[in-house]
Every structure is written in C-alpha cells, then in structure tokens.
Amino acid sequence: MNAPRARPDPALGLLELYEEALPHVYGYLLARCRDAALAEDLTAETFLAAVASVRAPDAAASVTAPSVPWLIGVARHKLADHWRRVAREERGLRRLDGEPEPVTDPWETTLDAIRARAVLDRLGAHHRSALTLRYLDGLAVPEVARVLGRTVHATEALLVRARAAFRREYQGGSP
Amino acid sequence: MTDPFDSLHLPDSPVDPPGAFADRLRRALADAILTGAPMINAPALSPYLVVADARSALAWYSEVLGARPRGERHVNADGTIGHAELDFGGAVLMLAEPSPLYPDVPVGPPTPGPFSHTLHLEVADVDATVATARRRGATVERAPADEPYGRAAVIVDPFGHRWMLNRPPA
Incomplete structure (x- = not known):
C-alpha cells in the first residue's frame, strides 16, 4: 500500500458508500416526489453535489466522512431546490399566496395516509415542500426554515397556510 | 392532543432504483471523483515539473506513488501534453512536456547531475x-x-x- 498519507480525497469515501447509500437516497426521494424519473434525476444531483461538498476546502469533519444520513440531508436540499423551481413556475401561472386563512388548528381527525399523499401531490410546490419537510421528514420548524432558506417566522406562516390548504383539499377538495 | 399531521411521518424506506440507472450513476460518480473535477482548486503552492514523456510519467506516478489524475489534460496541437495534474493526498503536482511549438519557453526535463x-x-x-x-x-x-x-x-x-x-x- 503506497497511497499518500497526507489527506486522502474524501470523495473516495462516497464511491465506497455508493452501493449502500443508493437505495436510501433514491427511496427517500421517491417516497416524497412520487415520480421515478424525477427521483432518479434528484438522486444523481445528490451524489454529484456530495462530491463537491466533501471536497470543499471549508468542509466540516462531519461532511468529509460521508454517511447515509448526511447524504439524505443533501437529498433533502435537492428536493427543496426542485420544489423552489416548481413554485417559481407555478407563481407564473397563478397567485398562490394571500389566500384567506380562517382555519384554526389543531385539527381533530385521523389522516388516511394514502389519501393524504394524494392530497400532497395536488398542493402547490411551496405548500408541499413545507409539509413534507415538517411532517414526512419530521423536521423541527427551524430546520425546515433552514432547508427552505426562509426565516423561522416566515416558515411558521407558510406552514399555517400549507396546513389550511391541505385541510381544504383533504376535506372537501376536488378529487 | 396529537397533531394529525404527525401520522404522515415516513420511516426510512430504501428502494433499489432500476439497475441501469444505478450503473449509469456509478460511472458518472466515478468519473467525477477519479478524473478529478475542475471544482477543486489547487493549493497555494504546487510543484510544476517538466518531463520528456508526460503520459508515461502520469501512469508511473499514479501506479507507483499512488497519485490520481485530476482535471482535464491540455494537449498541444503537436500532441505533446501542455498541462496535466496529479493529486497526491490533497496536494497537486503539475506536469508538462516541452514542445517545439513554444521554443521561447526555457524549460526542459532534468539532465543528469546534481539536483x-x-x-x-x-x-x-x-x-x-x-x-x-x-x-x-x-x-x-x-x-x-x-x-x-x-x-x-x-x-x-x-x-x-x-x-x-x-x-x-x-
């Protein structure tokens, strides 16, 4: 073994991790975007972005030893980026914000998971991303804010609107 | 009271993607990692060696000293290698061959004698x-x-x- 000892390229760890991590990353994305072609694109983006991240001169130690949970975090950002792009397109089509928000939480019902997933698919991208990160991923509000690049206050407001939109769609909404 | 939205929580659910995709991405990843990428910057100081046969030198330094090619090679119009880089555990070694195309560049491979x-x-x-x-x-x-x-x-x-x-x- 004659590899230089100085500082191995941390990206090599990604190649070693690939087989193990691929189903986790792809499964994470597929379960949230529910579109196989999109999940493949985002999976590829995730791994290639990871190469750049681990090689960044200021990468933290936690980043230079890549793990499956860390890659899921990268995938989460790629998913949020995707939804941001979609939300921008949607804004071009119709106005989504500024709806009246008379709904009071909490909401006493039990959600049917399958129907809930279908409802999520029909929501606008910014509502869908907020609800996915908060509830499917179980992130705390400040973490959701970080991934979405919003303030905590704006994220709380977005979550209120997203829950209201979800509830309207779930309770009566068009099929 | 529990929040009904909490029931949406998804556990980690690995799914194998199609094999063709998995292979394609593995190749792309290996390419990005092993051939080096323009996104990595060189350290502040890197030796820049002149060698008579850069292709052989690149292979020798990789196979014997454990270096890895990084970045794109620049090949001159006459086929000589104008610039190539190797990664040694995060350090960068740059190599070039002398070319008759650039007679005014006063570099050449080492000659025998004191180093x-x-x-x-x-x-x-x-x-x-x-x-x-x-x-x-x-x-x-x-x-x-x-x-x-x-x-x-x-x-x-x-x-x-x-x-x-x-x-x-x-």
Missing part, C-alpha cells in the same frame, strides 16, 4: 513503495532506513526527478 530540488512525499509503506519503484525503473539513491524523522528513502524516478519518500514516526 536542484527534491519532492518530499509521505507514503504509508516506504519499503513497499521503493521496491515497486525499483521494479518500475527508478534508481534507488538511498535505501529505506529509520531516521529520527521516520522511515525514509530517496529515489530518482525514470523521468529524472528526485523524491524523498518518508513515513513519519507514529
């Missing part, structure tokens, strides 16, 4: 590296020996460059 510089490289196993280097045409100037600064040896590679190989004390 003006030595490349110092830390390796995991000095003895094994020296044995491989000798087999692959290097001259061993100083056989591996234990020194206060570690296990060390000096070789001159087939392209005329002098290397001090060292494994510092644990």
Whole structure:
C-alpha cells in the first residue's frame, strides 16, 4: 500500500458508500416526489453535489466522512431546490399566496395516509415542500426554515397556510 | 392532543432504483471523483515539473506513488501534453512536456547531475513503495532506513526527478 498519507480525497469515501447509500437516497426521494424519473434525476444531483461538498476546502469533519444520513440531508436540499423551481413556475401561472386563512388548528381527525399523499401531490410546490419537510421528514420548524432558506417566522406562516390548504383539499377538495 | 399531521411521518424506506440507472450513476460518480473535477482548486503552492514523456510519467506516478489524475489534460496541437495534474493526498503536482511549438519557453526535463530540488512525499509503506519503484525503473539513491524523522528513502524516478519518500514516526 503506497497511497499518500497526507489527506486522502474524501470523495473516495462516497464511491465506497455508493452501493449502500443508493437505495436510501433514491427511496427517500421517491417516497416524497412520487415520480421515478424525477427521483432518479434528484438522486444523481445528490451524489454529484456530495462530491463537491466533501471536497470543499471549508468542509466540516462531519461532511468529509460521508454517511447515509448526511447524504439524505443533501437529498433533502435537492428536493427543496426542485420544489423552489416548481413554485417559481407555478407563481407564473397563478397567485398562490394571500389566500384567506380562517382555519384554526389543531385539527381533530385521523389522516388516511394514502389519501393524504394524494392530497400532497395536488398542493402547490411551496405548500408541499413545507409539509413534507415538517411532517414526512419530521423536521423541527427551524430546520425546515433552514432547508427552505426562509426565516423561522416566515416558515411558521407558510406552514399555517400549507396546513389550511391541505385541510381544504383533504376535506372537501376536488378529487 | 396529537397533531394529525404527525401520522404522515415516513420511516426510512430504501428502494433499489432500476439497475441501469444505478450503473449509469456509478460511472458518472466515478468519473467525477477519479478524473478529478475542475471544482477543486489547487493549493497555494504546487510543484510544476517538466518531463520528456508526460503520459508515461502520469501512469508511473499514479501506479507507483499512488497519485490520481485530476482535471482535464491540455494537449498541444503537436500532441505533446501542455498541462496535466496529479493529486497526491490533497496536494497537486503539475506536469508538462516541452514542445517545439513554444521554443521561447526555457524549460526542459532534468539532465543528469546534481539536483536542484527534491519532492518530499509521505507514503504509508516506504519499503513497499521503493521496491515497486525499483521494479518500475527508478534508481534507488538511498535505501529505506529509520531516521529520527521516520522511515525514509530517496529515489530518482525514470523521468529524472528526485523524491524523498518518508513515513513519519507514529
């Protein structure tokens, strides 16, 4: 073994991790975007972005030893980026914000998971991303804010609107 | 009271993607990692060597000294290699061949005689590296020996460059 000892390229760890991590990353994305072609694109983006991240001169130690949970975090950002792009397109089509928000939480019902997933698919991208990160991923509000690049206050407001939109769609909404 | 939205929580659910996609992405990933990427910057100081045969040197430094190619090679119009880079554990070594296209650039491969510089490289196993280097045409100037600064040896590679190989004390 004659590899230089100085500082191995941390990206090599990604190649070693690939087989193990691929189903986790792809499964994470597929379960949230529910579109196989999109999940493949985002999976590829995730791994290639990871190469750049681990090689960044200021990468933290936690980043230079890549793990499956860390890659899921990268995938989460790629998913949020995707939804941001979609939300921008949607804004071009119709106005989504500024709806009246008379709904009071909490909401006493039990959600049917399958129907809930279908409802999520029909929501606008910014509502869908907020609800996915908060509830499917179980992130705390400040973490959701970080991934979405919003303030905590704006994220709380977005979550209120997203829950209201979800509830309207779930309770009566068009099929 | 529990929040009904909490029931949406998804556990980790690995799914194997289609095999063709998995293979394609693995190749893309290996490409991005092994051929190096323009996104990595070179350290502030990098040796820039001139060698008579850069293709052989790139292979030799990779196979014997454990370097990895990085970035794109620049090939001159006459087929000589104008620029190529190797990664040695995060350090960068740059290589070029002299080309008749650039007669005004006063560089050339090393000539026999006293050396003006030595490349110092830390390796995991000095003895094994020296044995491989000798087999692959290097001259061993100083056989591996234990020194206060570690296990060390000096070789001159087939392209005329002098290397001090060292494994510092644990």
